[in-house]
Amino acid sequence: MHKDQPLIFELSKPGRIGYSLPELDVPAVDVAEVIPSDYIRMEAAELPEVSELDIMRHYTALSKRNHGVDSGFYPLGSCTMKYNPKINENVARLAGFAHLHPLQPEETVQGALELMYDLQEHLKEITGMDAVTLQPAAGAHGEWTGLMMIRAYHEANGDFNRTKVIVPDTAHGTNPASATVAGFETVTVKSTEEGLVDLEDLKRVVGPDTAALMLTNPNTLGLFEENILEMAEIVHSAGGKLYYDGANLNAVLSKARPGDMGFDVVHLNLHKTFTGPHGGGGPGSGPVGVKADFIPFLPKPTVEKGENGYYFDYDRPQAIGRVKPFYGNFGINVRAYTYIRSMGPDGLKAVTEYAVLNANYMMRRLAEYYDLPYDRHCKHEFVLSGKRQKKLGVRTLDIAKRLLDFGYHPPTIYFPLIVEECMMIEPTETESKETLDAFIDAMIQIAKEAAETPEIVQEAPHTTVVKRLDETTAARKPILRYQK
Amino acid sequence: MLHRYLPMTEDDKQQMLKAIGVESIDELFSDIPESVRFKGEYRIKQAKSEPELMKELAALAAQNADLKSYTSFLGAGVYDHYIPVVVDHVISRSEFYTAYTPYQPEISQGELQAIFEFQTMICELTGMDVANSSMYDGGTALAEAALLSAAHTKKKKVLLSKAVHPEYRDVVNTYAKGPGLEVVEIPLQNGVTDLETLKKEMNDDVACVIVQYPNFFGQIEPLKEMEPIAHSGKGMLVVASNPLALGGLTPPGAFGADIVVGDAQPFGIPAQFGGPHCGYFAVKSALMRKIPGRLVGQTTDEEGRRGFVLTLQAREQHIRRDKATSNICSNQALNALAASVAMTALGKQGVKEMALMNIQKAHYAKNAFVERGFTVPFTGPFFNEFVIKVNKPVREVNQRLLEKGIIGGYDLGRDYPELENHMLVAVTELRTKEEIDMLVKELGDCHA
Numbered sequence: 023m024h025k026d027q028p029l030i031f032e033l034s035k036p037g038r039i040g041y042s043l044p045e046l047d048v049p050a051v052d053v054a055e056v057i058p059s060d061y062i063r064m065e066a067a068e069l070p071e072v073s074e075l076d077i078m079r080h081y082t083a084l085s086k087r088n089h090g091v092d093s094g095f096y097p098l099g100s101c102t103m104k105y106n107p108k109i110n111e112n113v114a115r116l117a118g119f120a121h122l123h124p125l126q127p128e129e130t131v132q133g134a135l136e137l138m139y140d141l142q143e144h145l146k147e148i149t150g151m152d153a154v155t156l157q158p159a160a161g162a163h164g165e166w167t168g169l170m171m172i173r174a175y176h177e178a179n180g181d182f183n184r185t186k187v188i189v190p191d192t193a194h195g196t197n198p199a200s201a202t203v204a205g206f207e208t209v210t211v212k213s214t215e216e217g218l219v220d221l222e223d224l225k226r227v228v229g230p231d232t233a234a235l236m237l238t239n240p241n242t243l244g245l246f247e248e249n250i251l252e253m254a255e256i257v258h259s260a261g262g263k264l265y266y267d268g269a270n271l272n273a274v275l276s277k278a279r280p281g282d283m284g285f286d287v288v289h290l291n292l293h294k295t296f297t298g299p300h301g302g303g304g305p306g307s308g309p310v311g312v313k314a315d316f317i318p319f320l321p322k323p324t325v326e327k328g329e330n331g332y333y334f335d336y337d338r339p340q341a342i343g344r345v346k347p348f349y350g351n352f353g354i355n356v357r358a359y360t361y362i363r364s365m366g367p368d369g370l371k372a373v374t375e376y377a378v379l380n381a382n383y384m385m386r387r388l389a390e391y392y393d394l395p396y397d398r399h400c401k402h403e404f405v406l407s408g409k410r411q412k413k414l415g416v417r418t419l420d421i422a423k424r425l426l427d428f429g430y431h432p433p434t435i436y437f438p439l440i441v442e443e444c445m446m447i448e449p450t451e452t453e454s455k456e457t458l459d460a461f462i463d464a465m466i467q468i469a470k471e472a473a474e475t476p477e478i479v480q481e482a483p484h485t486t487v488v489k490r491l492d493e494t495t496a497a498r499k500p501i502l503r504y505q506k
Numbered sequence: 507m508l509h510r511y512l513p514m515t516e517d518d519k520q521q522m523l524k525a526i527g528v529e530s531i532d533e534l535f536s537d538i539p540e541s542v543r544f545k546g547e548y549r550i551k552q553a554k555s556e557p558e559l560m561k562e563l564a565a566l567a568a569q570n571a572d573l574k575s576y577t578s579f580l581g582a583g584v585y586d587h588y589i590p591v592v593v594d595h596v597i598s599r600s601e602f603y604t605a606y607t608p609y610q611p612e613i614s615q616g617e618l619q620a621i622f623e624f625q626t627m628i629c630e631l632t633g634m635d636v637a638n639s640s641m642y643d644g645g646t647a648l649a650e651a652a653l654l655s656a657a658h659t660k661k662k663k664v665l666l667s668k669a670v671h672p673e674y675r676d677v678v679n680t681y682a683k684g685p686g687l688e689v690v691e692i693p694l695q696n697g698v699t700d701l702e703t704l705k706k707e708m709n710d711d712v713a714c715v716i717v718q719y720p721n722f723f724g725q726i727e728p729l730k731e732m733e734p735i736a737h738s739g740k741g742m743l744v745v746a747s748n749p750l751a752l753g754g755l756t757p758p759g760a761f762g763a764d765i766v767v768g769d770a771q772p773f774g775i776p777a778q779f780g781g782p783h784c785g786y787f788a789v790k791s792a793l794m795r796k797i798p799g800r801l802v803g804q805t806t807d808e809e810g811r812r813g814f815v816l817t818l819q820a821r822e823q824h825i826r827r828d829k830a831t832s833n834i835c836s837n838q839a840l841n842a843l844a845a846s847v848a849m850t851a852l853g854k855q856g857v858k859e860m861a862l863m864n865i866q867k868a869h870y871a872k873n874a875f876v877e878r879g880f881t882v883p884f885t886g887p888f889f890n891e892f893v894i895k896v897n898k899p900v901r902e903v904n905q906r907l908l909e910k911g912i913i914g915g916y917d918l919g920r921d922y923p924e925l926e927n928h929m930l931v932a933v934t935e936l937r938t939k940e941e942i943d944m945l946v947k948e949l950g951d952c953h954a
């Protein structure tokens with residue numbers, strides 16, 4: 023029987039403290055004399071009152087109710103849950119990086135600027151683009167930033183009728199959502215039976231109103247869009263631009279660069295390919311790389327190298343503006359830089375080779391037990407369909423929940439939307455063959471259970487701290503905060 | 507190649523290739539057409555070993571003047587505060603920092619519960635009904651508040667006070683271009699939003715009025731007088747707030763704000779050269795189903811046990827795609843956790859004590875400047891920042907201060923031409939009387 027962990031508010035007891043502030047060493051002013059009474063808070067915010075040990079016990083207990091990459095295998099497709107190197111954490115905590123104010127004089131932050139500049143240079147080479155901004159805070163933020171630049175580009179050419187952004191039906195939800203926030207309408211292009219963008223459909227939807235095509239390559243099915251140059255030609259000849267969603271870059275490091283595939287603007291997810299850590303949902307970092315034509319529109323400020331050192335350039339009249347206060351998630355960029363420098367060119371190449379080897383190995387071994395909708399080499403991830411198990415009354419959700427009993431984080435499920443009962447599996451390169459084999463064994467056992475003792479799967483999980491949760495009531499009668 | 511992050515041995519590799527039915531890893535890339543194949547090697551720096559890289563990067567970090575080696579009076583949206591040491595111990599637990607968004611609630615109860623607690627604390631401080639699980643930062647949270655109010659009211663005009671952080675205003679202006687919002691800036695009057703202009707600009711076309719409380723200059727905007735103006739049309743009142751200030755000041759919710767946003771950086775998050783920090787977003791319950799980002803809700807499992815889940819997901823991009831209320835996906839979860847731990851450690855008493863100590867110390871500093879003969883142009887009530895006039899360019903003055911180990915205040919002339927030679931001085935609880943006296947003395951000497 024698992025014990026509940028009380029809310030921190032329930033552990034609170036009036037009169038306990040968990041802090042240590044310095045004594046007031048200046049003559050006290052009477053707050054009532056300097057702040058009008060209407061603006062002095064009368065009722066204190068009901069925050070917890072607990073001791074330091076209470077805090078550590080509480081959060082330690084919570085951490086034990088959480089699964090991270092360090093806890094076990096985490097093949098969450100599209101998210102690249104690879105190992106998060108510990109040196110990254112140490113570097114990011116150096117006082118000279120962690121405790122820098124963003125508005126300090128430039129001459130006092132030359133080391134930070136050098137790191138940013140050099141990271142940009144590395145990302146330029148890795149993506150094959152001409153310039154990079156580190157400002158966007160995550161992938162979706164990068165998408166919107168890139169689309170705003172594409173918009174500015176068209177407008178600077180006097181072209182105000184490009185109101186549409188094309189996204190494949192396999193696209194991640196942020197793609198169409200970012201298009202909307204950037205003021206575009208979304209048009210969907212279909213995929214073929216082979217899981218690639220349907221060129222005929224693309225020709226049909228592309229036109230003088232096309233601002234851009236957003237593409238993930240390899241796509242979210244884990245398949246390389248081998249017609250990429252033709253697609254680029256179709257979009258470019260209609261006057262549209264090509265946007266690269268870099269969430270899957272782990273599949274092509276040193277193998278293919280977006281800049282060589284015809285892409286004009288790309289974003290990267292440094293928290294995926296470049297080990298940002300994922301932080302339980304963030305913070306990430308979503309740098310955007312562009313071809314030369316787009317440099318004038320980069321958000322300001324940019325980081326430049328001059329004769330007297332590095333500096334921020336604010337004098338950029340065509341810039342789309344600022345997309346974030348200050349200069350991006352610097353702390354995450356420090357981690358990504360540390361990672362790139364730990365790997366070097368050979369290391370990054372090996373990353374992709376092993377990521378792809380691992381995915382293909384798992385795919386081949388599981389293909390006997392689950393439906394494989396796209397039977398060809400995958401890249402860093404692959405999708406399976408739980409169709410066969412569904413006929414036995416076991417859904418993909420059940421399979422995912424059963425995996426929890428084996429100590430695994432399940433794959434991404436029910437995405438991409440075009441695959442019935444989808445499971446999207448991304449092992450990453452940092453997992454050993456033993457880990458892959460053990461997971462494969464668990465998946466095989468679950469396939470057997472689905473046939474022989476389906477209730478074990480349908481009623482899973484059996485070992486977690488809570489069982490399946492009532493999400494319907496959660497949404498119908500939302501309780502979004504603690505109340506006494 | 508051998509690398510500590512790559513566990514495959516040559517033997518593993520051979521076995522796996524055999525199982526796949528290919529001869530080489532290269533074959534697995536045969537679907538990448540020759541014409542786009544990258545050949546050769548990235549022209550990037552060669553790998554360094556752990557100790558060598560650590561040494562190199564430590565030296566790079568040491569080139570910077572950090573807030574722990576210098577005495578800083580720089581604020582302007584990012585502050586040097588007491589960070590309880592427990593914060594880093596908690597967020598260094600890898601069960602938290604190596605996890606992702608809690609899609610599988612049964613093995614993510616720790617993160618989900620921590621965020622539920624974060625949402626509660628933000629509601630408590632702001633006086634609002636619902637808070638989400640975090641936004642990228644205060645600036646993008648503010649921009650999303652403008653978009654939300656425009657979408658909800660179906661209006662396109664935003665009245666934005668010039669006393670809002672200049673970089674936040676820039677971000678609002680960038681976001682406004684997407685849906686084509688018209689942003690009208692309301693000028694300053696004695697360091698706060700000019701109420702007369704606000705009244706004049708106010709009409710039924712206004713989606714929202716945006717103010718900051720305390721504002722960019724540290725001044726406490728008169729929300730009590732602003733609320734009826736903001737609500738005299740059919741628009742909303744959006745307030746950006748430093749959550750620490752709300753430990754001592756009446757929360758915006760109590761004045762009738764519809765949306766309150768800000769950055770939780772003052773709670774447990776180091777400056778980090780501007781990020782990652784932690785945006786927060788809080789609304790009245792009427793806007794609950796329109797709020798951007800992730801929300802954690804309480805529910806029960808099949809056996810009646812309390813548990814937590816991501817909820818009201820029908821607002822979000824992975825369900826609604828182009829109809830979502832926002833495109834945000836990854837947020838700032840780990841920093842929300844850091845802020846939660848800091849708010850927990852400070853607790854009910856500590857948050858108030860720390861907020862009041864900021865007021866005390868900033869007022870001591872301001873009075874010392876006045877005594878030393880400095881002009882303090884704005885006369886209204888303020889929190890932990892205030893403006894002084896210096897008789898030289900702030901850049902030059904700050905140069906002299908640096909030589910004394912002091913990072914001076916923000917140069918307001920950068921954003922406000924009328925405030926050339928004006929410095930925004932921040933005084934937190936960490937600045938001692940001695941440090942404040944030294945700042946006043948050094949600036950006074952500069953002045954003379």
Ligand SMILES: Cc1ncc(COP(=O)(O)O)c(C=O)c1O
Nearest residue numbers: 100160161162194196269835836
């Ligand atoms: C394919 C794809 N595109 C975009 C995103 C959005 O990235 P982020 O969560 O960093 O905003 C994700 C990840 O969640 C993704 O998997």
